[in-house]
Amino acid sequence: MAAFSIHIQGQVQGVGFRPLVLLYAVRYGISGWVSNGVNGVQILAVGSPAKIAEFYNAILQQPPQRAIITRSVFKEIPVPHPVPAQFNIAESKSEGVPNLLITPDLGMCAKCRGELQNYHNRRYRYPFTTCTQCGPRYSIMYALPYDRESTAMHPFAMCARCRSEYNNTRNRRFYSQTNSCPICAISLYLTNAAGSILQSGASAAIEQAVQCLQNGQIVAVKGIGGFLLLTDATQPEAVNRLRQRKNRPSKPFALLYPNLSALRLDARVSAAEAAAFLSIESPVVLVNLLPTPNSKLAAAAVAPNLGKIGAMQPYTPLLALISEQIQVPLVATSANTSGSPIIYQNETAWNELGHIADVFLCNNRNIVIPQDDSVLQFTxxxxxxxxxxxxxxxxxxxxxxxxxxxxxxxxxxxxxxxxxxxxxxxxxxxxxxxxxxxxxxxxxxxxxxxxxxxxxxxxxxxxxxxxxxxxxxxxxxxxxxxxxxxxxxxxxxxxxxxxxxxxxxxxxxxxPNPPKEPVLGVILDGTGLGTDGQVWGGELLAYRAGKFERMGHLSYFPVLLGNKMAREPRLCALSLLYSHTETAQQLLQSKFSAVEWPYYLRLLAAGNLLQTSSAGRLFDAVGCLLGLGDLMSYEGQNAMYAEAIAARYAHGRRLPATCRYKVVFTPSGCADVQQLVAAIAADVLNGVQPELIAFHFHLWWCHWVKHVAGLHGFRTVAFSGGVFQNALLADLMEKMTRKHHIQPLFHRLLSPNDExxxxxxxxxxxxxxxxxx
Ligand SMILES: [Zn+2]
Ligand SMILES: [Zn+2]
Missing domain, CATH: 3.30.420.360 (Nucleotidyltransferase; domain 5)
Incomplete structure (x- = not known):
């Protein structure tokens, strides 16, 4: 007989780790205990050395599905006296230095989804069904280790049946900290903006909320990370009412689809997109809209001018019940007032959203840490x-x-x-x-x-x-x-x-042993303070021998009225076209009032303005010249429209060898954007198709990068900055670099934007x- 101390670190709490360890202990005839600590999971294993080795192997090789083991220590210790008779789950320990990965919120697992729809199951239509493999985690956690007492589940006492599931080693809810059921329920109720209850009882509240949705009303629903605003996405008046009340004229709304087949009625969904849509993380996934959506989706109201929609699956039982009952795609957008973070407390929702939502579907579980839905797309x-x-x-x-x-x-x-x-x-x-x-x-x-x-x-x-x-x-x-x-x-x-x-x-x-190869960094975004005090944003940086160096950038152009320029593409266009007086007049003067026009010209003539090399502002300007918008109601609007029309042009075409727009360099080695914008303006005046211009504008960036990489002999190029949220640009850059035997590096786990x-x-x-x- 031997005894071993086993310590496992990583994402090991809130994923059903202790229950599985106990099962393995029984299987291999091990006695001892397992417990959660602030620095991982601690195990005492007593038994034959061979069996303990098998037990340890099973934990490492077949951990719970959502667990991620980053480190483990296995060491022999003296056999304790008395020898433990059996294996059990010991009380959690809160002393020690916290060292844990925090489990993120999980969507709904397939088994819980099944129970929700099974009339014979005791959790049939229970809107807070969870198990050890699914449900909220990070958003309900007050402290470590992860135990019910340190989460927002603490006030809810388990009923006898839940308690027996919790204590039953063979149950899926063995040690499930979020366990509850219709008997010991988290309560769901529908209120008005004054917080007065209109309907209590889960089924009745959901039923009435669905009726409101069917009537074209706006329902605020408290979800996992905060409140979502829902409305029927097949009723254009409903969507437009939400736009008006939210003061959000055109930014696309995310959609909640009952399931993948419903989404496929409206969009082309690739295998990767489908997998992401169905994943336990259940993010909003951007997919290409079909020319005629089959669900009567009010696409023009939901995502104007984009050709794409963002869709997610019902990732909580509550959303699943609503979605299943109404069967149409719903707008599901973070509940906030314009520009503010997601609202997550009942009282705040009633106070702040009273003018937006008609009714509120609330519950009495706290959200500790608010979070928006994640959003991703595939090139x-x-x-x-x-x-x-x-x-x-x-x-x-x-x-x-x-x-x-x-x-x-x-x-x-x-x-x-x-x-x-x-x-x-x-x-x-x-x-x-x-x-x-x-x-x-x-x-x-x-x-x-x-x-x-x-x-x-x-x-x-x-x-x-x-x-x-x-x-x-x-x-x-x-x-x-x-x-x-x-x-x-x-x-x-x-x-x-x-x-x-x-x-x-x-x-x-x-x-520790990084590649030695120097890398050219192509960093394109809206704004960042440069070391010369100017506003950088279209940057080529070198990284070699542990040093960063600026290799080149877009030629500077004047910043007109600071942040105002970021909202008004017409100002970007004017700043860039200013030296081509006649073209500027022909294309831009009509976009300004009789007072504004001479005022801005005077500012530019004075010539003492802050300078920028912003790639974002260049996209805004080109979008403006292409007639995609003079003023923007959300960040990146013109760039997204330009990408959409360029993608339409690119569809089914090979990468052309040359670009309509030459990359011209200034004497100091910058890419001359004033020249580029003048060439684009000339095309616009000559009636060249905007789709073609937008496409070659995308191509221009690739030729710039190719040229500079070639000039300095870079074999590796890395891409970052908010502009690389543009899927077409990422694709073109990848094609261009690979064609020239250059290795492209992209973000994989992180957003390219400022996050x-x-x-x-x-x-x-x-x-x-x-x-x-
Ligand atoms: Zn589950
Ligand atoms: Zn219960």
Whole structure:
């Protein structure tokens, strides 16, 4: 007889780990115990050495489906006295240094879905059905280790039958912390905006909510990460009413489809897209809309001018019940007022959404940490996954972790518009969910709450704090504040270097023996403060021998009225076309009032404006010239429209060898965008088809990159920045680089947009060797 102590780390809590260990112990005749701690799962195994080895192997080789084991320690210890008679689950331990991956929220598993629809099952139509393999986790967690007492399930006492499932080793709900049923139910009720109950009782409340939807009303539903606003997507008046009330004139809405076959009535869905749609993470997946949707989907109201829709499956039992009953696609968009983060408390919902939602489907379980739905898409040719938002289902765990020393503790604050922070602690890397635009006060509060929550759960004091170079960003100021309180060092990382660092680290360049090959970084986005004080955004950076260097960029053009330019593509077009006076007049003057036009010309003539090399603003300008919009109601609108028409042109065509627009270089080696815009403007004036112009404009970027890579002999090129949410551009870049035997590096786990900045900031010291351990 021997005894072994086994310690397992990683994503091992909230995934049914202890129950499975107990099953294996019984199978291999092992006695002892298993328990959750703040640093993983601890096991005492007593039995014959051969059986213990088999037991250990089974745990490592066949862990629970959702578990991720990052480390395990197996060591012999003296046989305890008395020898344990059997194997059991011991009380969790909360002492020690927290070191755990936090399990993200999981969608609904197939078994729970089946029970929901099975009339003979006791959870038939119970809207909070879960098991050890599914349901909320991160969003209901107050503290570690993961036990019912430290979650929002704490106030709900299990009934006798749930308790017996919980204690039954052979039950799927053995040790399921989110266990509940219609007897010991989380209550669901329908209210008006005053919070008065209109209908209680799950079935009746759902029934009435569905009736409201059928009548074209707007229903706010409390889900896993926060409230969603639902309305019938086949009724254009309903969708337009939601647009009006939400003050959201044209930004596309996500859709909830009853199932994959219903989605296939309206969209072309590839195998990869279908797999993502059905996955336990259940993100919103962008798919190509059919020319005539078969469900009567009001496509023009849901996603104007895009040719794509974002669709997700009902990932909670409640959404499944609603969806199943109504059978049509529903708009399902985060409930917030424009620009603010998702609302997640009943009282806030009643107060803030009273003018938007007609009724509220609430429940009495708290959401601890709010999260939006994740959004992703796949490129057409390369079948590459692009994250547009990494949130519910994915956050806050990130694997593989950055290879910092275990003793290293760092906090990276991220950027501004698409905020997220990253934490390195005890050898694990955490990346928060998307936390929204930090211009808004509410977003700032959610950012602070989420950061404080994770810091407290991990009991972590970061030794170094990484921020953006921009001193006025809320995230930067918060980082400096935290550093001052805790005596930590701060390091400012330039925005585009952080983007580049993120894609490099994701591709192994931060690992102990990184590839030696120098890399050209193509970093295209809207805004980031440069080291010369200008607004960078169309950048070619080199990474070699642990150093970043700016190799080239788009030629500078004047910034007109700061942030206003980011909302008004007509200002971008004017700034870029200004030196071609006659063309500017012909194409743009009509887009301005008689007061505005001379005013902007005077500003430009004065010539003392901040300069930008923004790729995002160039996309905006070209979109404006193509007639896609002079003013934008959401970020990236013109770029998305330009991508849509270019993709239409590209469909079924081979990659042309030449581009209609020559890459012209300025004497200082920048790509001359004033020339490019003038050539595009000339085509517009000559009546060239906008689809063709948009396509060659996409191609132009590839030729720029090819030229610079060739000139400096780069064999590897990395792509990052918000512009690479553009699936067509990613595909063209991939084709172009491969054709010239250049290896392309893309993001895989992170979004190319500013949500990935924090991760890049955290990877920065590994890539540059500037270590503060
Ligand atoms: Zn389940
Ligand atoms: Zn129960």
């Amino acid at each position: 057409t040719a390369g079948k590459r996954r692009i994250f547009l938002r990494r949130s519910r289902g994915f956050a806050p765990t990130l694997l593989p972790p950055l290879p910092h020393a275990e003793s290293f503790s760092g906090l990276a604050m991220g950027a501004h518009m698409k905020s997220a922070f990253a934490f390195q602690h005890a050898g694990n890397t955490y990346l928060s969910q998307y936390l929204g635009n930090l211009e808004s006060w509410e977003a700032q509060q959610t950012y602070r709450l989420t950061l404080q929550h994770l810091k407290t759960m991990l009991n972590a004091q970061p030794g170094t704090i990484y921020t953006d170079l921009h001193p006025d960003y809320f995230a930067t100021r918060t980082g400096i504040e935290i550093a001052a309180q805790s005596n930590a060092a701060t390091v400012a990382v330039q925005h585009h270097e952080a983007h580049f660092a993120a894609v490099l680290a994701e591709n192994g360049y931060a690992n 990935g900045i924090a991760y890049g900031q955290l990877a920065y010291p590994l890539l540059t060797g500037n270590f503060t351990a």
